[in-house]
Amino acid sequence: MKLVWSPESASKAYIDTVKSCELFQESGEAELLSALAGGWNAKMIVEVYMHGGATAATSVGLAIAAAHAGGHHVCMVSDERSRLDYVNAMHSAGVSPAEVVVGGAEEAVVGLADIDFLVVDGGRKDFSRVVRFAKLSHRGAVLVCRNSSLRTMAGFRWGGVLGSTSRVVRSVVMPVGKGLDIAYVAYNGVTTDLHKSTSRWITHIDQQSGEEHVIRG
Template sequence: MQLLWSPETASKAYIDTVKSCKIFQESGEAELMSAMAGGWNAKTIVEVHIGAVTSTSIGLAIAARHTGGRHFCLVSDEGSRLEYLNAMHAAGVPPPKVLVGRAEEVVVGLFDVDFLVVDGRRKDFDRVLRFAKLSHRGAVLVCQNASQRTMPGFTWGGVLCSTARIMRSVALPVGNGLDIAYVAYNGGAIDSMNGTSRWVTHIDQQSGEEHVIRR
């Protein structure tokens, strides 16, 4: 099994996120991640961040709607959960399932994660990645706020379990930095090695932003 890129779903998720995120004066981070999660047809999307809801949460919720997938947000306490839900309702977007507790403990109860977004400023950043139960068809891992990451000398290989095989990784100057990895899990076959697929960089002519997708 493998993750297969769907340009049509990526486009729909991107456009709907652009429409829904007009209230946020931010970079195109939400649109990029929504398009990626939609394009990969992600079925289990998990986000672990700090603070109130951001446009990224809206983008991931929209992507999950297009893929028919499950969307989870992990928060530390009940107050954060209520704040998150209120913000999502105010934005007019159906919220994901919000789980309360220590992220590295909650994430082990989620299976077949194929799109995981973690805020690099979290002190438990590396443990969340290590304990996540990734899908055997592959997974996309995203570190938000990579320029403010709490872990010096970070490498994907240094935080992932031994059964996760890194196929591609890229760092993008979007927002406060995005560090993205595409991994195979437990020896699962990934088609990117057979020469029929490739990562493509696209520069938005209006915003100047760099988008990286797989074709």
Template sequence: MKLVWTPETASKAYIDTVKSCELFQESGEAELLSAMAGGWNAKMIVEVYMHGGATTATSVGLAIAAAHTGGRHMCMVSDERSRLDYVKAMHAAGVSPAEVVVGGAEAAVVGLTDIDFLVVDGRPKDFSRVVRFAKLSHRGTVLVRRNASLRTMAGFRWGGVLGSTSRVVRSVVMPVGKGLDIAYVAYNCAPTYSQKGTSRWIRHIDQQSGEEHVIRG
């Protein structure tokens, strides 16, 4: 089996996230990631924020996507204070918080298997280790690196942090929020997802600037 795009779920997750995130004065990052996680019918959604709490809008979007897919939503934070801040912010937004795990880079993903949607913060030095130790799904995984526009991350390549059992099928950097570096990763023993007729176009409109972004999924 492999990840299969479901536009109906993507649309529902996107619309619900737009409604829930109206109170956040931020970019359309939350809506885009929610639509992607919903569209790919992600069953194990993991967001990793090793230094400080999660960005609430993005977390709200991922929580909504998990509700639509019937999947599991996990959030990794570095300390107990971050966990409390995260839970408080999610409750304030009217959304049930994800399962929260407190710990370091390796501890954050230990015991988790079949991750098919992984969001990491591009700023922490140890985010590459998180990706390397993550047990990705045999169906394929969507990897998202936030804050991808930072100069400190210039020259980054997904292939340099993935293990030998995974390969990058395609990737794209989008000017949403502070930059999103998105990659579709296939399990090495699985068939390539680039077969004719399987591609889908994902259309996203930034709610603040009105800019339209289109990526091929």
């Protein structure tokens, strides 16, 4: 099996995230990521939370996508302070928190398997190691670098940080928030008919600027 795009699931996740994130000022990123995770019917969504960097809106969007896809949402935090920040923010938004794993992100991600949607903040110093050690699903996976403008690696390429079992099929950088760098990766050794399964498009309108962004799923 491989990741299969569902425009209906993407639409439902997007709409519900719009409704839930009305109380946030910066909801554009949350809506887009929720639509992507929901559209791909992600079964294991892993979010690497960065204290002071991640937004509650994005976490809410991923939680909604997981609920629509019948998937599992895991949030990794570095310490107890970050865990409390995350849990309190989710409760304030009226959304049940994800499963929370406390500890070093690199070590924590090794304990998770079949990840098909991974979101990591570009401001993290261990960004590359987290991606490299993540056990991605054999169905393929979507990788997201939030705040990509903060990434310190010069000449960054997804292929340079992935392990040998995965290969980049396509990637795109979107001017949403402080930058979203999104990559679709396939499992080496598994043949995927991407031209047939990824012929859908998502139109996203930034709530603040009014700009329209179109991304192919």
